[in-house]
Amino acid sequence: MKEKIKKLRNYIFFKLYKVLISFEKFRNKGFALDILSPDFIKDPYTTYSTMRSKKPIYYSAPTFLYWVTKMDFVQEMLRDKKFSVDDRKYSIAKRRRRELIKDGREIMLDQFDNPSILKLDPPDHSRIRKLVSYGFTNRYISSLESEIKETINDCLDRTHNKDSFDLIDSLAKPLPAIVIAKMMGLPKEDLTQFQNWSEDLLQEVGGISSNAIQRKQARDAYEELIRYFEKKIIERKDNPGEDFIGKLIQAEEEGDKLNVKEMFGTCLLLLVAGHETTTRLIGNGLYTLFKHPEQFNYLKDNFELIPNAIEEIMRYEPPVHATVRFAYDDIIYDDKKFKKGTPFAISIAGANRDPSANKNPNEFDIKRENIKHVSFGYGPHMCIGAHLARMETKLAFEALFERFPKMELLDNEPEWGRNFIFRGFDHLQIKPN
Ligand code: HEM
Numbered sequence: 172m173k174e175k176i177k178k179l180r181n182y183i184f185f186k187l188y189k190v191l192i193s194f195e196k197f198r199n200k201g202f203a204l205d206i207l208s209p210d211f212i213k214d215p216y217t218t219y220s221t222m223r224s225k226k227p228i229y230y231s232a233p234t235f236l237y238w239v240t241k242m243d244f245v246q247e248m249l250r251d252k253k254f255s256v257d258d259r260k261y262s263i264a265k266r267r268r269r270e271l272i273k274d275g276r277e278i279m280l281d282q283f284d285n286p287s288i289l290k291l292d293p294p295d296h297s298r299i300r301k302l303v304s305y306g307f308t309n310r311y312i313s314s315l316e317s318e319i320k321e322t323i324n325d326c327l328d329r330t331h332n333k334d335s336f337d338l339i340d341s342l343a344k345p346l347p348a349i350v351i352a353k354m355m356g357l358p359k360e361d362l363t364q365f366q367n368w369s370e371d372l373l374q375e376v377g378g379i380s381s382n383a384i385q386r387k388q389a390r391d392a393y394e395e396l397i398r399y400f401e402k403k404i405i406e407r408k409d410n411p412g413e414d415f416i417g418k419l420i421q422a423e424e425e426g427d428k429l430n431v432k433e434m435f436g437t438c439l440l441l442l443v444a445g446h447e448t449t450t451r452l453i454g455n456g457l458y459t460l461f462k463h464p465e466q467f468n469y470l471k472d473n474f475e476l477i478p479n480a481i482e483e484i485m486r487y488e489p490p491v492h493a494t495v496r497f498a499y500d501d502i503i504y505d506d507k508k509f510k511k512g513t514p515f516a517i518s519i520a521g522a523n524r525d526p527s528a529n530k531n532p533n534e535f536d537i538k539r540e541n542i543k544h545v546s547f548g549y550g551p552h553m554c555i556g557a558h559l560a561r562m563e564t565k566l567a568f569e570a571l572f573e574r575f576p577k578m579e580l581l582d583n584e585p586e587w588g589r590n591f592i593f594r595g596f597d598h599l600q601i602k603p604n
Pocket residue numbers: 249288289290300351440441444445446448449452489490491494495545546547548549551552553554555556557559560
């Protein structure tokens with residue numbers, strides 16, 4: 172019975188969405204932001220461009236969000252204290268709490284009330300971020316280079332003598348997961364399990380078609396991950412060690428700092444942020460290069476250009492397409508009034524293609540100078556793992572180009588994942604030649 176009600180609710184939601192899309196098209200001379208349409212999933216950039224030219228802060232009734240696609244506004248909103256990440260402060264929180272209670276999700280409810288830095292405003296954000304940053308100094312990350320190379324070689328050795336292989340399954344997925352697990356001091360045997368959990372988890376974050384089953388999977392995975400970290404942290408309390416979890420525990424022992432719930436949230440964030448994004452960067456990057464064969468061939472002979480090519484890939488085909496901010500109070504912005512708690516979809520992908528930020532933004536050019544992008548965020552929440560992600564991707568590209576200089580893409584039109592926050596491929600078949 173419960174399932175039938177859920178199905179009916181989904182059906183009504185979908186129908187309502189379609190009605191709102193028709194209404195938006197009627198109002199906007201045929202245009203609507205339709206995040207469920209196959210055209211949008213294939214190419215969201217044309218839509219973002221139209222939105223930007225219509226209104227840089229565009230209200231989309233079907234998503235209940237104000238979408239911001241202009242670089243200046245995006246940077247300002249990501250930096251300015253008038254815009255907050257802490258959804259506990261706004262009316263939206265009541266609905267979320269009610270929903271989690273109804274669904275019997277005690278652990279999720281507890282985490283909602285004790286979120287990770289991604290969902291914290293100052294002063295808590297600054298306090299915890301400082302601690303987390305200790306584990307991510309450029310010096311420490313650079314010291315991981317030879318281990319990362321070894322991991323890449325192990326992954327690629329397994330493709331030896333194969334006529335074709337899936338880049339995502341063989342390298343893009345395992346590499347960042349192995350690296351972050353090592354950094355956190357988690358055993359290798361747990362790798363597949365927490366990769367599965369983190370994939371399931373993402374189905375509720377921007378998962379376009381998340382139905383009742385996917386939502387249940389996502390929530391189960393979230394709770395399993397929290398239980399997993401709880402166990403690891405308790406096990407390690409008396410013997411913390413020098414890895415990332417050990418550092419978090421010691422920081423707590425020293426008196427100030429993290430409580431246990433803050434530690435769970437931090438571990439969960441690092442695990443998910445640390446590998447789902449980099450997986451997509453490697454996949455999106457290689458795909459984009461395959462689609463621009465002249466530049467691909469040039470890059471294979473000019474490794475020194477790889478770091479710039481990675482920045483251009485980040486700008487052109489970013490793994491994270493959007494993030495959310497709320498109006499901290501009743502505010503006036505761009506001459507318009509917004510009520511406290513108004514949610515804004517900050518379109519990273521839209522801003523990166525703003526012609527006022529980058530000339531000819533729809534052209535992919537690995538030699539582009541002064542690349543401007545916000546794909547690692549901007550302001551106080553800017554990505555902590557940017558150096559690690561860049562290094563993993565650079566080393567992965569170098570190894571792939573060295574081993575398989577004649578590689579080809581087998582499926583010319585692979586399917587983009589149906590998620591409007593995380594953009595990337597689940598599979599990318601390569602012929603090594
Ligand atoms: C290509 C790979 C990556 C991309 C595209 C990416 C993107 C982002 C973005 C856009 C934000 C800001 C979100 C916001 O302002 O709402 C962010 C924050 C963050 N990222 Fe990354 N990230 C990547 C890799 C990593 C890695 C490898 C780690 C760690 C292992 C990591 C850890 C974090 C953390 C902890 C934050 C939160 C910072 C804060 O709230 O202060 N990310 N990332």
